[in-house]
Amino acid sequence: MEQVFAPWRIEWVERDETESIDGCPFCVLPARKPTRDRESRIVARSQHSFVLLNNYPYNPGHVMVIPDHHTGSWDALNDTELLDHARTKTATINAIQSAFDPDGINTGENLGGDAAGGSIDDHLHTHLVPRWRGDTNMMPIINGTKVIVEALDDTYDRLHDAFTTLQPAVDTSHQMTDTENKQQETRNMGNNADHTSAMQQDADAEASNQAVTLRFDSHEISS
Ligand SMILES: [Zn+2]
Numbered sequence: 669m670e671q672v673f674a675p676w677r678i679e680w681v682e683r684d685e686t687e688s689i690d691g692c693p694f695c696v697l698p699a700r701k702p703t704r705d706r707e708s709r710i711v712a713r714s715q716h717s718f719v720l721l722n723n724y725p726y727n728p729g730h731v732m733v734i735p736d737h738h739t740g741s742w743d744a745l746n747d748t749e750l751l752d753h754a755r756t757k758t759a760t761i762n763a764i765q766s767a768f769d770p771d772g773i774n775t776g777e778n779l780g781g782d783a784a785g786g787s788i789d790d791h792l793h794t795h796l797v798p799r800w801r802g803d804t805n806m807m808p809i810i811n812g813t814k815v816i817v818e819a820l821d822d823t824y825d826r827l828h829d830a831f832t833t834l835q836p837a838v839d840t841s842h843q844m845t846d847t848e849n850k851q852q853e854t855r856n857m858g859n860n861a862d863h864t865s866a867m868q869q870d871a872d873a874e875a876s877n878q879a880v881t882l883r884f885d886s887h888e889i890s891s
Pocket residue numbers: 692693694695696737738739790791
């Protein structure tokens with residue numbers, strides 16, 4: 669029998685015994701404080717969707733685009749949510765290409781539970797799996813969680829950077845422009861410059877632990 673290739677059969681599962689999520693993980697994880705996004709492996713958030721790393725990726729960069737709305741049916745999503753999901757998926761494809769430069773990308777869903785090979789069938793999620801010519805599924809033969817965790821940290825950083833770079837419309841309302849920053853720095857010279865730079869470092873660290881906010885140039889996804 670010819671084997672059907674379906675990398676998205678590697679479903680999201682809890683990382684280890686110490687992590688116990690009460691309820692639907694695709695509802696629980698994004699509801700945590702944004703400062704826990706890195707820990708939850710949420711790398712980007714849009715108005716109605718988020719991007720989650722797979723804990724046991726088929727390949728580096730294996731993520732899922734998940735609507736916030738808890739439903740297993742595409743019919744239950746309204747037009748705004750559908751458009752937001754499509755735009756988030758597009759942004760994620762661009763981020764994967766920028767971060768990993770794969771030869772191709774598989775995208776897919778398991779609808780209808782175990783018959784389709786999925787494990788979480790009551791909350792829609794679209795897998796995106798980067799592919800390279802001649803790649804094989806390496807993760808299952810890597811013995812040891814540490815390797816996977818390190819690989820996931822690297823994947824998180826790469827995608828986080830890619831989303832940030834590719835996201836020109838990021839909210840800048842509370843951020844200072846470069847010129848304003850320089851003026852501020854000049855003002856702070858000689859008095860509390862060290863304090864300011866420490867604060868800046870804290871802000872940078874906090875930003876790198878939070879998902880990149882995706883904003884789309886679309887009236888339909890404004891609320
Ligand atoms: Zn859910």
